[in-house]
Amino acid sequence: MSLAVSAIEYIDNVKNGNTTVEDFVAKTLEQISKHDTKLHAYLSINENALDQARQTDKKIKAGEKIGAFYGMPISVKDNICVKGGKTTCASKMLEGFVAPYDATVVSKLKNQDAILIGKTNLDEFAMGATTEYSAFGPSRNPWNTEYVPGGSSGGSAVSVSALECIASLGSDTGGSVRNPASFCSIVGLKPTYGLVSRYGLVSYANSIEQIGPFGRRVEDVALLLNHIAGKDQNDSTTIDNHSQDYLDKIDAGIQGKKIGVISEMSKGDGLDKNVENAFWRAASAFESLGASVDQVSLDLVQHTVATYYVLTTAEAGSNLSRYDNLRYGYSLDLEGYEFKSYISKARRNFGPEVIRRMILGGFVPSAGFAGKYLLKALKVKSKLKKEIVDAFKKFDFLISPTVPILPFKFGEKTEDPLAMYLADINTITANLTGIPAISVPFEIHDGLPIGIQIHANMLQEKLLLQAAYALQGTTKLPGVPL
Amino acid sequence: MIRLVTKEDIEHVARLMRIDIENVDEYFESIQKILNYFDNLDKVDLASEEIPIHEVTVSELRDDKYVPFESKLISQLKSYKEGFIRAPKMN
Numbered sequence A: 001m002s003l004a005v006s007a008i009e010y011i012d013n014v015k016n017g018n019t020t021v022e023d024f025v026a027k028t029l030e031q032i033s034k035h036d037t038k039l040h041a042y043l044s045i046n047e048n049a050l051d052q053a054r055q056t057d058k059k060i061k062a063g064e065k066i067g068a069f070y071g072m073p074i075s076v077k078d079n080i081c082v083k084g085g086k087t088t089c090a091s092k093m094l095e096g097f098v099a100p101y102d103a104t105v106v107s108k109l110k111n112q113d114a115i116l117i118g119k120t121n122l123d124e125f126a127m128g129a130t131t132e133y134s135a136f137g138p139s140r141n142p143w144n145t146e147y148v149p150g151g152s153s154g155g156s157a158v159s160v161s162a163l164e165c166i167a168s169l170g171s172d173t174g175g176s177v178r179n180p181a182s183f184c185s186i187v188g189l190k191p192t193y194g195l196v197s198r199y200g201l202v203s204y205a206n207s208i209e210q211i212g213p214f215g216r217r218v219e220d221v222a223l224l225l226n227h228i229a230g231k232d233q234n235d236s237t238t239i240d241n242h243s244q245d246y247l248d249k250i251d252a253g254i255q256g257k258k259i260g261v262i263s264e265m266s267k268g269d270g271l272d273k274n275v276e277n278a279f280w281r282a283a284s285a286f287e288s289l290g291a292s293v294d295q296v297s298l299d300l301v302q303h304t305v306a307t308y309y310v311l312t313t314a315e316a317g318s319n320l321s322r323y324d325n326l327r328y329g330y331s332l333d334l335e336g337y338e339f340k341s342y343i344s345k346a347r348r349n350f351g352p353e354v355i356r357r358m359i360l361g362g363f364v365p366s367a368g369f370a371g372k373y374l375l376k377a378l379k380v381k382s383k384l385k386k387e388i389v390d391a392f393k394k395f396d397f398l399i400s401p402t403v404p405i406l407p408f409k410f411g412e413k414t415e416d417p418l419a420m421y422l423a424d425i426n427t428i429t430a431n432l433t434g435i436p437a438i439s440v441p442f443e444i445h446d447g448l449p450i451g452i453q454i455h456a457n458m459l460q461e462k463l464l465l466q467a468a469y470a471l472q473g474t475t476k477l478p479g480v481p482l
Numbered sequence B: 001m002i003r004l005v006t007k008e009d010i011e012h013v014a015r016l017m018r019i020d021i022e023n024v025d026e027y028f029e030s031i032q033k034i035l036n037y038f039d040n041l042d043k044v045d046l047a048s049e050e051i052p053i054h055e056v057t058v059s060e061l062r063d064d065k066y067v068p069f070e071s072k073l074i075s076q077l078k079s080y081k082e083g084f085i086r087a088p089k090m091n
Helices: A007-015 A021-039 A049-061 A104-111 A154-161 A178-183 A218-228 A273-288 A299-322 A339-349 A352-363 A374-394 A417-422 A428-433 A461-472 B007-016 B025-043
Strands: A042-045 A073-077 A115-120 A167-172 A187-190 A210-215 A258-262 A292-296 A397-401 A437-445 A448-456
Touching: A007 A021, A007 A218, A021 A042, A021 A049, A021 A073, A021 A115, A042 A154, A049 A115, A073 A154, A104 A115, A104 A218, A115 A154, A154 A167, A154 A178, A154 A210, A167 A187, A167 A218, A178 A187, A178 A437, A178 A448, A187 A218, A187 A461, A210 A218, A218 A437, A218 A461, A258 A273, A258 A374, A273 A292, A273 A397, A273 A437, A273 A448, A273 A461, A299 A352, A299 A374, A299 A417, A299 A428, A299 B025, A352 B007, A352 B025, A374 A428, A374 B025, A397 A461, A417 B025, A437 A461, A448 A461, B007 B025
Parallel strands: A073 A115, A073 A167, A258 A292, A258 A397
Antiparallel strands: A042 A115, A167 A210, A187 A210, A187 A437, A397 A448, A437 A448
16 A cells, blocks of 8 residues: 555555555655655654554454554654653753653644654754754755745644655644645644643744644645544633544535635735645636635734744744753753852753743833834734634635745754844744644745645634545645655 | 934843854844844834733633643653752853
């Protein structure tokens, strides 16, 4: 069986006895050893994966009760805790840290007999959009290894795109699932804030971030969401979704639905012409599926990048204060330091982007600056939410290009952090307002992928996945050129 | 009133954040540029806006009771001995 199967096809094949879990996992590990030296999607590999595959085969053979994933190899971003394994957040600060417990999403996958094949690369502490800020070196885009894979969950996207697993979990604070999904031509979902538990996800900006699934097909993402969503007593922000089945009726279509094109995200100087043209072909595809398409203006989108970076740096400054090298951290002798200088010295192990954001995060809520930055950003967030609520009174979905530009080459934006931040302009609205959004691969231009973003109203993932599935049906994309 | 951020401001904040930066010049330009960009927020009319609050009803929270952590969480602690962590001396 080809490694390029969808999650649903994989499960059918295992059920029908066309493949064993061991065979598929062994092939996946071969694929990793063949390509990952170059692609660097993984930071660590589960050494027990083959054993776990054999165990799962045994259970299947014996007719025992088996979980929904049937031993499917799934990768997990390395800022999500898997008990007994390394969780580095791609930071030297956490090099060698072994997670003492499973994140809720990880327990849920394990309970359904998924095999967690490895931990994937990211920008250090999920701060970035390319994986270039990983302390262990960047991941490469399998569509063209001279180009960035997007980020921060770049390793997850590469692992799925390059057939080094079937699906993956990432985290999305400002587009960190959708951006690399778009750059690597796969599907990535940022669920409604609170739909998926964050327990066991290393916090960066916890008031807006969410764990989200990646897959090569929309239905795979729906399947993953079925098993990771729901109330968790260890995360007070979680919402009871009454075990909604997102796969059921995923092919319902979007006949008669109203779609709004977000003007501020789909024109202007910052938008690449090729992305713009592909986007309008996607809008026409929606019309051909029986939906109506109109323009909608969200005036505050122009201020979302500033709002987002004020809020996230403030939260990062607070969340990262736990890295004092006493509770976690690397080997640094205590002798010769007093308390404060020890912590300061230890933090030299943070990379430059983390330091930049911590300093910004010290500024924006500080006396004399809070009124100008933090409090204002919180109010913009409130006002933006009202704009979104109003827009969903008129529309079922809001669409835009996922990223306004094509994947770019390594080093193009690392010299100018602000230019890097502006690549987030289309994705951060969903985070600031809590609504779900998905990126669907739509075209390949000169060998570089272009994704389309669809937003739906709070907790409308079922409708959102139906729209994404319908759009996917209009595309015919080439396989990854490995 | 616009107050430009100085190198001293950045050094001061870094000190408060307990971050040892060897060369403030490495960050000065980018931080000043980003803070200037944040000034865009001054253009938004926010007169009638409130700061959002996330409320959770107490009854929705889990029971406030002691649950022992069975995993070896403390094995991650450095310089741990007989219930204490050794830290650098406080001045």
